[in-house]
Amino acid sequence: MIIGIPKGLLYYRYEALWRSFFHTLKIETLVSQNTDYGLMAEGIRNTADESCLPAKIYLGHVRSLAGKCDYILVPRFDGTGKNEKLCERFFGMYDTVKNTFPGVRLLDYNLSSKGLHSEARGFVEMGARLGKHPFVSLFAYNQAKKTQKEQQAAQVRRQKKRLAAEGAKILLVSQPYVIHDTQLGKPLLQILKDLNITPVFSDDCDAAECVKASRKISKQLYWSMNKESIGSIPLLQNQVDGVILLTAYPCGTDSLVNEMVMRKVRDIPVIQILLDEQQGEAGLQTRLESFADIIAKR
Amino acid sequence: MPQSVIFTFPRLGDYHIVIKSFLREIVPAAHVIVPPPVTQKTLDLGSRYSPDFICSPFKVTLGNYLEGLEQGANVLLQTGMGCRFGYYGEVQEQILRDLGYDFQFLCFSCGQARLDRVYAAMKRLNPSLNPAQFAHALLAGAKKIHMMDKFNRYMRENMAFEKAQGSFLRLQSNLYEALQKTNNISLLHQTSGAIFAAMNKIPLETPQRPLRVGVVGDLYTLMEPSSNFYLENELIKQGISVSRMMSVSFLFLRSNARSLRGAQGYLKYTVGANGVDSVCQCKRYAQMGFDGIVHMKSFGCTPEINATPALQRLSRDYKIPILHLSFDTQTSETGVQTRIEAFSDMLAMKRKAQAASAAPAFGKGERSVGNA
Amino acid sequence: MHERTRVFLGVDVGSISTKGVIINNENEVLSSDYIWTEGNPIEATKQLIRSLQSGLDDGVAVTAVGVTGSARKLVGAMLGAQVTKNEITAHAVGTLSRYPQARTILEIGGQDSKLILLDGGVVVDYAMNTLCAAGTGAFLSSQAKRLGVRVEDMGAIALTSQSPSKIAARCTVFAESDMIHKAQTGHKKEDLIAGLCHAVAANYLNNLAKGKRLREPVVFQGGVSKNAGVVRAFEEETGFEILVDPNSHLMGAVGAAILAKEAGEESEFDFHITDVFFSTVAHECEGCSNRCEVVSFLKDGEVMDLWGNRCPKGAAVRHAADCAQRER
Numbered sequence: 002m003i004i005g006i007p008k009g010l011l012y013y014r015y016e017a018l019w020r021s022f023f024h025t026l027k028i029e030t031l032v033s034q035n036t037d038y039g040l041m042a043e044g045i046r047n048t049a050d051e052s053c054l055p056a057k058i059y060l061g062h063v064r065s066l067a068g069k070c071d072y073i074l075v076p077r078f079d080g081t082g083k084n085e086k087l088c089e090r091f092f093g094m095y096d097t098v099k100n101t102f103p104g105v106r107l108l109d110y111n112l113s114s115k116g117l118h119s120e121a122r123g124f125v126e127m128g129a130r131l132g133k134h135p136f137v138s139l140f141a142y143n144q145a146k147k148t149q150k151e152q153q154a155a156q157v158r159r160q161k162k163r164l165a166a167e168g169a170k171i172l173l174v175s176q177p178y179v180i181h182d183t184q185l186g187k188p189l190l191q192i193l194k195d196l197n198i199t200p201v202f203s204d205d206c207d208a209a210e211c212v213k214a215s216r217k218i219s220k221q222l223y224w225s226m227n228k229e230s231i232g233s234i235p236l237l238q239n240q241v242d243g244v245i246l247l248t249a250y251p252c253g254t255d256s257l258v259n260e261m262v263m264r265k266v267r268d269i270p271v272i273q274i275l276l277d278e279q280q281g282e283a284g285l286q287t288r289l290e291s292f293a294d295i296i297a298k299r
Numbered sequence: 300m301p302q303s304v305i306f307t308f309p310r311l312g313d314y315h316i317v318i319k320s321f322l323r324e325i326v327p328a329a330h331v332i333v334p335p336p337v338t339q340k341t342l343d344l345g346s347r348y349s350p351d352f353i354c355s356p357f358k359v360t361l362g363n364y365l366e367g368l369e370q371g372a373n374v375l376l377q378t379g380m381g382c383r384f385g386y387y388g389e390v391q392e393q394i395l396r397d398l399g400y401d402f403q404f405l406c407f408s409c410g411q412a413r414l415d416r417v418y419a420a421m422k423r424l425n426p427s428l429n430p431a432q433f434a435h436a437l438l439a440g441a442k443k444i445h446m447m448d449k450f451n452r453y454m455r456e457n458m459a460f461e462k463a464q465g466s467f468l469r470l471q472s473n474l475y476e477a478l479q480k481t482n483n484i485s486l487l488h489q490t491s492g493a494i495f496a497a498m499n500k501i502p503l504e505t506p507q508r509p510l511r512v513g514v515v516g517d518l519y520t521l522m523e524p525s526s527n528f529y530l531e532n533e534l535i536k537q538g539i540s541v542s543r544m545m546s547v548s549f550l551f552l553r554s555n556a557r558s559l560r561g562a563q564g565y566l567k568y569t570v571g572a573n574g575v576d577s578v579c580q581c582k583r584y585a586q587m588g589f590d591g592i593v594h595m596k597s598f599g600c601t602p603e604i605n606a607t608p609a610l611q612r613l614s615r616d617y618k619i620p621i622l623h624l625s626f627d628t629q630t631s632e633t634g635v636q637t638r639i640e641a642f643s644d645m646l647a648m649k650r651k652a653q654a655a656s657a658a659p660a661f662g663k664g665e666r667s668v669g670n671a
Numbered sequence: 672m673h674e675r676t677r678v679f680l681g682v683d684v685g686s687i688s689t690k691g692v693i694i695n696n697e698n699e700v701l702s703s704d705y706i707w708t709e710g711n712p713i714e715a716t717k718q719l720i721r722s723l724q725s726g727l728d729d730g731v732a733v734t735a736v737g738v739t740g741s742a743r744k745l746v747g748a749m750l751g752a753q754v755t756k757n758e759i760t761a762h763a764v765g766t767l768s769r770y771p772q773a774r775t776i777l778e779i780g781g782q783d784s785k786l787i788l789l790d791g792g793v794v795v796d797y798a799m800n801t802l803c804a805a806g807t808g809a810f811l812s813s814q815a816k817r818l819g820v821r822v823e824d825m826g827a828i829a830l831t832s833q834s835p836s837k838i839a840a841r842c843t844v845f846a847e848s849d850m851i852h853k854a855q856t857g858h859k860k861e862d863l864i865a866g867l868c869h870a871v872a873a874n875y876l877n878n879l880a881k882g883k884r885l886r887e888p889v890v891f892q893g894g895v896s897k898n899a900g901v902v903r904a905f906e907e908e909t910g911f912e913i914l915v916d917p918n919s920h921l922m923g924a925v926g927a928a929i930l931a932k933e934a935g936e937e938s939e940f941d942f943h944i945t946d947v948f949f950s951t952v953a954h955e956c957e958g959c960s961n962r963c964e965v966v967s968f969l970k971d972g973e974v975m976d977l978w979g980n981r982c983p984k985g986a987a988v989r990h991a992a993d994c995a996q997r998e999r
Contacts, residue, residue: 083410096570221388221389221409223385251599252352257350259350260390
């Protein structure tokens with residue numbers, strides 16, 4: 002049996018957890034290829050125009066896995082607590098995929114703040130669907146949790162190294178599925194590299210610290226992933242030279258949260274860069290170069 | 300507490316009538332500024348200070364505040380729940396503060412959307428407020444909302460067939476006048492009896508099988524008619540009976556579990572805000588043999604975009620046409636008008652063709668049921 | 672009077688061009704023309720009417736008028752039309768008169784595009800794109816100018832291409848910069864043009880046909896259907912045979928004429944309309960806080976019609992009359 006894992010959206014948050022869980026259960030996984038132009042175009046063809054670009058790309062990943070595996074993992078998330086929610090996009094991703102590709106077999110679990118939908122329970126139920134005993138699944142889940150923690154610790158260590166680097170550093174505040182996508186964030190990282198700027202990633206910070214720090218910018222914010230990304234600004238603003246708010250068109254949560262950041266963060270240069278499917282690299286280059294100039298002058 | 304309290308709040312359909320009398324009862328010393336109806340000026344003001352790709356209700360309600368503040372308001376009310384709507388308040392407050400306005404912002408959104416919080420906030424504005432008074436004002440408000448919603452629902456469904464043009468609108472303005480006059484609950488009950496008796500007596504010329512259209516979508520676009528260019532009125536003008544379940548009463552009484560059951564076969568989970576209601580209602584309309592559905596939302600509304608693939612599948616399974624419309628502050632009215640006219644033509648032509656081939660030779664009228 | 676044949680006038684007033692036909696009882700086109708609207712539908716219509724009149728012989732009488740297109744209300748009032756219909760219905764009716772079996776109509780005009788799906792001669796679904804000019808006639812014209820070819824020749828040139836360039840045409844601004852970039856990196860002109868044609872077709876299908884099932888027979892019309900390159904691109908993208916009528920750019924007008932014919936009320940149309948002075952005045956009514964934006968339509972200074980009035984009080988009507996008075 003093979004479980005397909007689309008390389009988009011929350012893959013960048015849960016990769017270690019998912020892979021390790023299935024690995025311990027001795028179930029093969031197949032992660033979709035890196036996003037390229039064709040895959041993105043396929044996703045765009047299959048989604049409503051007004052969807053955000055990462056969601057379109059995600060559908061492209063699902064499409065690319067169809068027929069290559071027994072199940073495709075498409076979980077449903079709404080949040081983990083009262084003031085800890087995810088963007089509505091994730092509420093609807095399972096049903097969006099299901100209704101768009103009715104013929105494809107999906108494997109899902111529900112991570113919800115309402116009712117008893119803890120992560121552990123979701124994984125045990127998934128295991129049951131794959132014919133695994135609850136104890137086996139629970140063991141695999143605990144293993145996976147450990148792996149996930151190790152990976153997070155490694156990310157924090159990597160961050161420290163980056164912060165210690167010589168030269169200009171820019172904090173990239175972004176959803177992980179934007180900055181780490183080969184079609185979205187990678188061209189930008191390449192340009193930064195050419196400009197000799199060290200990128201510092203908001204998702205390599207300690208998530209809990211970020212959530213706490215985000216209150217300096219917004220007190221009522223309830224989107225966990227936005228707290229984690231913008232919380233990196235108060236945490237690191239003395240250790241970097243500038244901040245890029247990287248967002249993909251038309252991100253619902255960023256539309257409000259970035260507005261708040263631009264209004265509240267004053268003592269460090271901040272720009273917002275909006276990525277969309279039409280974007281040429283020339284425009285991106287110009288914007289980044291001029292931002293690098295601003296930073297250099299300070 | 301400011302010297303004299305002057306409230307304002309965003310507009311939503313005709314509900315300002317109820318909100319105003321509610322506020323007057325619990326803070327009698329206060330003035331209430333009902334923001335003027337949404338015009339191009341409101342949109343321009345709101346858009347100028349809003350983030351670029353925020354959904355349009357944010358822009359319009361920000362415009363409402365700006366117009367209210369210009370008229371001297373100093374206490375702004377906001378609520379919000381579900382999607383981005385829940386976070387409107389903090390950002391709008393920040394934008395208005397940065398513009399230099401001085402005001403108190405009372406935001407009852409998400410976890411704060413609780414009656415005890417409202418009571419506490421109002422008690423600060425009116426220290427002599429007591430729980431009994433507050434409860435009375437709430438009851439009167441609820442009664443009024445119920446009356447409005449019940450009347451307007453009947454009106455949407457039947458106004459296309461009134462014998463004497465203007466009968467419904469006249470009675471509606473009588474109702475609104477009565478609602479403004481009193482907060483006395485027994486008097487409201489009396490009014491209610493009289494108005495609904497009169498409503499049921501309005502002479503109608505309803506055809507045997509009228510064209511029926513159901514309207515579903517996000518709450519703001521559905522309930523604030525300026526945001527959809529008075530789409531319901533346009534349909535009514537074309538002789539169509541319009542059904543819409545969304546209303547403030549509905550929002551108070553709905554439950555996710557119930558809506559999800561109604562959307563069975565098309566949604567496994569709720570998809571944020573009222574997305575699940577759109578699917579559930581659409582399925583119901585389809586099963587009731589409605590002629591068509593209009594699905595409208597503000598541009599970029601995530602929960603409704605989540606619902607869209609399910610609606611498309613419903614449309615295929617039940618062979619019911621769905622007109623999808625997205626509105627933002629740039630939407631052209633002509634384009635919407637053309638789509639609506641074409642939609643009602645389409646429904647009428649379909650009916651005619653069905654009548655012509657009374658025996659459904661090529662499977663017209665037959666319905667396949669959605670698979671689970 | 673008795674011997675004269677009854678004929679019917681149909682006018683399609685779009686934002687770019689104004690098209691008109693006169694048809695007989697058998698729906699055959701007796702006279703037709705199209706004029707650039709150039710932002711002045713009233714003048715364009717007058718010119719069109721004059722031209723159509725000169726193409727008619729004396730033995731006929733126009734007994735009903737139908738108007739469609741984005742300026743249909745204005746021109747409908749001006750011509751005293753029996754029928755003013757939206758473009759979707761008009762195009763469907765026009766096309767069905769030529770292809771009764773049609774299941775899919777692709778339409779790309781100067782500034783907008785439509786998709787109409789039919790079943791058993793009835794419209795069952797449609798989509799319209801009015802927001803964005805990408806992939807419409809106006810877009811192709813401007814790109815033709817940039818490449819130094821006539822827009823009429825684009826189709827023939829596109830057909831000579833062996834390997835069409837890949838151009839992202841979802842947005843005119845990006846398409847333009849993409850094309851300049853490709854031209855600079857040595858793409859051949861015919862490949863660029865074929866690429867543009869493909870982009871138009873792909874963009875159309877992406878925007879309008881998403882989630883909809885297209886079925887044969889497929890009819891393609893509107894100004895852009897004259898471009899053989901786009902026709903071929905549609906054939907390649909959909910795998911269907913694409914039908915294009917010789918009068919494919921006139922289908923809206925034909926449909927309007929047929930609807931007028933079938934409206935059941937007839938009165939002879941007066942060609943002297945071209946000598947009357949028509950004008951429009953837009954103003955914001957100050958009658959109440961609703962502030963309706965009212966457009967009044969004046970014939971020789973008299974208010975003929977009024978649009979945009981949401982007011983039950985009729986304040987706007989009085990206001991319009993006052994304004995008209997002032998205008999004079």
